[in-house]
Amino acid sequence: MSSLDFPLPAPLEGHAALRAQVRDFLKETLPPGYSAAERARSWMGFDPEFSRALGARGYIGMTLPVEYGGHGRSAIERHVVVEELLAAGAPVAAHWIADRQSSQMILRCGTEAQRREILPRIAAGECYFCIGMSEPDSGSDLASVRSRAERVPGGWRLTGTKLWTTFAHKSHYMICFCRTGPAEERHAGNSQFIVDLSLPGISIRPVLDIAGEHHFNEVSFDDVLLPEDALLGREGEGWTQVMSELAFERSGPERFLSSFALLEETSRLAGADDAGAARALGRLTAHLLVLRHMSQSVAGRLQQGEKPDLHAAIVKDLGATFEQEIPERARQLIAPAQGDADYAAAFARTRLAAPCFSLRGGTREVLRGIIARHLGVR
Secondary structure: OOOOOOOOOOOOOOHHHHHHHHHHHHHHHOOOOOOHHHHOOHHHOOOHHHHHHHHHOOOOOOOOOHHHOOOOOOHHHHHHHHHHHHHOOOOOHHHHHHHHHHHHHHHHHOOHHHHHHHHHHHHOOOOOEEEEOOOOOOOOOHHHOOOEEEEEOOEEEEEEEEEOOOOHHHOOEEEEEEEOOOOOOOOOOEEEEEEEOOOOOEEEEEEEOOOOOEEEEEEEEEEEEEEHHHEEOOOOOHHHHHHHHHHHHHOOHHHOOOOHHHHHHHHHHOOOOOHHHHHHHHHHHHHHHHHHHHHHHHHHHHHOOOOOHHHHHHHHHHHHHHHHHHHHHHHHHOOHHHOOHHHHHHHHHHHHHHHHHHOOOOOHHHHHHHHHHHHOOO
């Protein structure tokens, strides 16, 4: 097997039954007439009640061990559930980051006390996390972070600012990547902390998106005192942790299904006898199926305990290109004024959101740099 292979994991029995169960759950749980505009929010719809219902059904924390409130299921089974949720445009944002990556980092690197305190609440859909990586003026150079945690009696003092922290204003915790060693130690001098966002000295300010909605935030830490046990893993291991974490963040179905509601609406309205529309939609569908195959392959690698950084970067780069292409192709096939209200709503939301698809989770330039280094051409 070459380093660029994307083999599918061995098939597991019960996938069809699991899909049917998730679809039944969605029919029971989502409100009647769940609109195209709501579905087009993709994984940015925030609904704590839905997250609790999902947790009660066992669809959050699926891969966590049972002793920590999880369900001991495979990464492939979780992939099935996530695909169905995203295809339906379910409002999963409340628990999304906690389930996708924070829980995995705490399971791998956290203390036993951290696991037993936090993981069951994540699996129940009652504990939300945000990501504390990006900073003002750092661009995409994560190793240049200036937020710093210094040892003080009884713990740590955290100072600095994080930017683009999605739903920080509604989260309970942030996993914060910051400097704990000398500035010249670009990688070895960083650590991660589990930060309780209710602590004194934390300011959360909204950053409105192009649609005027409040998802993003700027989070400032003004001499915030963290307890000793806020450290995640060992001091100086933050860079290694983050690189591992990004494999979870970059490879899931959310990296090719963000525009799925618009693709559905375009397919619904495109003329059955229009050969040009059929070719365009067939091409997009083929790309979707290839990305789905690649994403499933990464899930299989994660299930085997691998660290598929390269494969995840490829999925993220190709997926963002695909997601951004859909509104452009949709506009060529059906102008917003020619469609009905559902199509127009899905188009408007997707078109406004599309520019961020190649930013979140790593810019296109960063991802292609990772790929080039792995291939030995940089």
